[in-house]
Each structure stands twice: as C-alpha cells, then as structure tokens.
Amino acid sequence: MAEKNYAGKTVEVTEDGYFTNPADWNEEIAKEMATEAGIELTDKHLEVLNYLRKQFETGEALTIRKVGKSGVVDIKGLYQLFPGGPLKISSKLAGIPKPTSCV
Template identity: 70%
Template sequence: MAEKTLAGKTVEVTGEGYLVNKEDWSKEIAAELAKEDGIDLTEKHYEVLDYLRKEQAAGTTLTIRKVGKSGITDIKGLYQLFPGGPLKLSSKYAGIPKPASCV
C-alpha cells in the first residue's frame, strides 16, 4: 500500500489508486482522483458515486448494467461520464473497492 496526499489529507491507496479505507472518502478526494485521470466531476458524476457507495454498503454486487438501470444515467451515459472503464473509474472515485468484474 502507498500513501498519497489528496485534498490536504494523507490517505492509503492500493497500487491501482483505490482508497484502502472507504472512510477516508470525501467529494474533494474524489475530485482530485478524477483530475488525475483528466475528468472534472459534475453533479451527475456525484449522483453515480453516491449510488455506488450506497449499493456497496448494502452488499450489492455492482455491475454496469445495474448502474444503467438505476435511473441516474443509462449505460451510454455512464461510458460518457467515465470513459475508458466506467465501473472501474467510478468505483475508484467513490472510494470503494474495485469490483470483481473489472479487470
């Protein structure tokens, strides 16, 4: 595990940049993680992140299809919000572990 300073707070991250402790998450940390990947988070992004955090806390298995059926955005919209790996990136910014379905 590595340490990284995000939004003025030192946090532990995995080799792929996921937060080790989901309690360290904040909107500011999410924004800095996204900026590292060239993404500026909008309210729609945060709606997806909040949904993922709630579903993960409830023990739900996360999939792109499930997010697409959430009513927040469709699958095409999810790919536009998080290009290059929508579930992988959105989970990273949500401060939750990388889903098992992501390579």
C-alpha cells in the same frame, strides 16, 4: 499498500489506486482524483459516485448493467461520464474497492 495525498488528506490506496478504507473518502478528494484522471466532475458524476457508495455499503455486487438500470444514469451515459473503463474509474473516484466484475 501505498499512500496518496488528496485535498490535504493522506489516504492508503492499493497498488491500483483504490482506497483501502472507503470511510476516508469525501467529495473534495473525489474532485482532486478526477482532475488527476482528466475528468471534471459535475453534479451527475457525483450522483453516480454517491449511488456507487450506497450500493457498496449494502454489500451488493456492482456491475455496469446494474448501474445502467439504477435510474441514476444509463449505460451510455456512464461510458460518457467515465470513458475508458466506466465502472473501474467511477469506483476508484467513489473511494470504494475495485468491483469484482472488473478485470
């Protein structure tokens, strides 16, 4: 495990950069992580991140299709918000583990 410092807080992350403890996450950390990834977070981004966190807490498996049917954002919108791997990137920014559906 590695440690990263975001928004003045040190958090443990996997070698891929996913949080080992989702409770360490907050929106300030997400904003800093997004900036690192070249993404400027908007309210819509945060809405998606909060949806992912709620789904993770329920233990439900996350898929792009499920997020697209959530009513929060459609699949095309998810790709526009998080280009280059929408579920991987959004999950990382949400402070949750890498979804099993992602390679």
